[in-house]
Amino acid sequence: MTGRNLHGISDSGHAGNQEAVPGTKRVRLADAGDVKAMAAISAQEYDRWSAADFEQSMRHPFARIWVCEETLGSSREILGYAVLYFDEDGSELMHIAVDRGRRRERIATRMIERVFAFIHNQQIPQVMLEVRAENDAAGEFYRKAGFRVNHIVRDYYRNPTDDAVKMLRRFK
Numbered sequence: 001m002t003g004r005n006l007h008g009i010s011d012s013g014h015a016g017n018q019e020a021v022p023g024t025k026r027v028r029l030a031d032a033g034d035v036k037a038m039a040a041i042s043a044q045e046y047d048r049w050s051a052a053d054f055e056q057s058m059r060h061p062f063a064r065i066w067v068c069e070e071t072l073g074s075s076r077e078i079l080g081y082a083v084l085y086f087d088e089d090g091s092e093l094m095h096i097a098v099d100r101g102r103r104r105e106r107i108a109t110r111m112i113e114r115v116f117a118f119i120h121n122q123q124i125p126q127v128m129l130e131v132r133a134e135n136d137a138a139g140e141f142y143r144k145a146g147f148r149v150n151h152i153v154r155d156y157y158r159n160p161t162d163d164a165v166k167m168l169r170r171f172k
Ligand SMILES: CC(C)(COP(=O)(O)OP(=O)(O)OC[C@H]1O[C@@H](n2cnc3c(N)ncnc32)[C@H](O)[C@@H]1OP(=O)(O)O)[C@@H](O)C(=O)NCCC(=O)NCCS
Pocket: 045, 094, 095, 096, 097, 098, 099, 102, 103, 104, 105, 106, 107, 108, 109, 110, 131, 132, 135, 136, 137, 138, 140, 141, 142, 144
């Protein structure tokens, strides 16, 4: 993903944007080579994003996608991703997901910490998100990450029908 951030600092891909994490996992900005792996993880969920959806977000100047990548010898695997849209007034965490076989390894925690660092550096005052009311795992994850319920939109989701819980985390 390439673009200029809100304060004119280039945020243009891997070099200088990688966050070293313990072991063989690392969080970095996504690139075009990650699209298929992200779509495969998303396909495990109800509200899935296609490869085209990820490509569109990667081209958007006010969007960022991070992935958590694990390196084992010469092979690399994408374990999860997080998508953020932002402007000066706020941001929205559009999607975060971890491969079904790799949950509860703090992979989403690593990614959201990277998202929060970006929001903090950009001086963005808040981040919002919406989550299915029945998605207990995500609700608990977001609460632990400091989000609080802002309001509920009845029957917002389809296939299956569900309420949306709008959550907010302020940074200022
Ligand atoms: C929500 C999701 C991203 C969490 O990813 P993860 O890497 O497993 O989360 P972490 O390991 O970082 O969990 C951090 C904390 O979140 C909470 N949590 C995560 N999954 C949970 C679950 N299934 N049940 C209860 N709490 C959970 C726990 O407090 C956990 O801390 P702990 O393991 O020390 O108890 C993952 O379950 C997922 O991909 N779900 C499908 C996609 C989705 O629903 N995305 C959100 C809506 S867009």
